[in-house]
Amino acid sequence: MRRVTLSVERGETLCIVGESGCGKSLTALAIMGLLPRRTRRTASRLALDGIDLMAASDAELADLRGSRMAMIFQEPMTSLNPCYTVGNQMEEMLLRHRKASRREARDRAVQLLEKVGMTAAASRLQQYPHQLSGGLRQRVMIAMVMMCNPDLIIADEPTTALDVTIQAQILLLLAELRREFGMGLILITHDLGIVARIADRVAVMYAGQIVEEGTVAAVFRDPLHPYTRGLMNCIPVPGKVARGSRLGSIPGMVPSLIGTLSGCSFRERCDFRRPECEADIALTVATAGHARRCIL
């Protein structure tokens, strides 16, 4: 990741979109303070509602995680503990972060499971994660992060492992919760369809940098960075791309991020490459609310 600048407001959805290895998940982990060992985080500013996360100690961060910011992962089976019941894990959130009795925690868990559309909520508390389907597990995961009413939710590919019908339901749920509780939502995905439908703003990442950022309407109407344009040409869009016709593609491969990098990281694959691309390029505003890291 290199010099990523992001912001998300209350009640706003920011989507980070990019392909594998572009650094979108690392961005999320860096915000949460959950980076793997042997990685380093530097930032001129990283703050949640005015709290400086760079200055916070590990203990303070642990207090913030779960209570004020929470994360939803792609595969709920790996992020839920298989040895504890759903109820146990949900209640723990409240018991750990708030002064709540077991009773209150239980009531809130039932209330939230109902909120995320689970039938027989009270009896679900006794179940273990393996007894639930993928869609239900992801609902449990969402209900769990809602336990403490966080200000910020980061969802990393929350629906990638799910069927289309369930995907739509889960996204609908996230959008509703965000509206109702005024949370900020950062959603990480590789699916431009999801971005178009749920985001207010979108940041396109490539090789650890944000190459384009703007409101969803602006970016989809007029993608400015060649990489964004390439991505959009790669997906078959019914009605716009003739059936069985050749799809666009982006030649070449993502550059290695090892060592020092300079210049535009997309230049090797770009059709519009110029000598100026060898120099570092800043993210500059093109029109109000729409910026790109490109000289074109």
Added chain:
Amino acid sequence: MSQLLEVRALERTFRIGGNAFRKGRTLKAVNGVDLAVASGEILGIVGESGCGKSTLAKMMLGLLEPTGGEILLEGAPLAAMSRLDRARRMQPIFQDPYSSLNPRQSIADIVSLPLRVHRIGAAAEQKRKVLEALDLVGLARRYAGSYPNQLSGGQRQRVAIARALVMRPSLVICDEPTSALDVSVQSQILNLLLDLRRELGVTYILISHNLAVVEHLATRVAVMYLGRIVEDSDTESLFRAPKHPYTRALLDSVLTPEPGRGIPDAQLGVAYPNPIDPPAGCTFHPRCRHALPRCRVDAPLPVREAGGLVECHLYGGPSA
């Protein structure tokens, strides 16, 4: 057009949870499927996880014995065919090119394996065929000596395609061929599959949950729900005017990249039913917006019309 592959009343049941003393329960993964793929077609099979599409694919590949019905490949029963015969005519491409290639073998070994198994040509001819296959899938010849871990996901999937095509089979069954790949790589693989169809005249069966991909590639689409084909039609009419309420719900759930349209609510309400305990009557009725009283009791029969099929009480009149 002649039928390349025909599936008739195909069934597959699994025993769940039984042991030596207790009879388990029966799961009908595939429950009476009729399908036909004509030469040159691309048949897309769509449906949610657990609907039986992978079980169906395994049976078509001869990797799993059906418990009922039959499969005909080029007019001959698949069950009577030897494994080599089957493999000569039909090859699979799997979802995950990270697990479908042997990490200890070089690309040349992987692609030439079918030739060695079928004892086709001497070493020199096999080598030539391998290089041709690599050219065909757009992989540089210098990769022949490489190992899978030296290749990217897209390149590995090209190797898997080269291996499938080196014997020039008439039918290739692709099970989620691009689901594990990035968007920009996915488009390259889809382009490649289409090119190969034009050049070699291969017929594909494409199993996918990505409806945009199926709409783009397939010439015909079969929609599966709880082990049955509930709708089968040419791609154009299926996507323009879906008939079965389940097909409609599936299509409504697709998120096309069009901002401002919001997230659709397919109103399927209740979760996908447990296949061990399928609902009575039409298995879709608990989730159906248009359910009639009889849907709870009678299972609908397939209604055939102009090259298509739909299995729903809303169609085909009261006597159907």
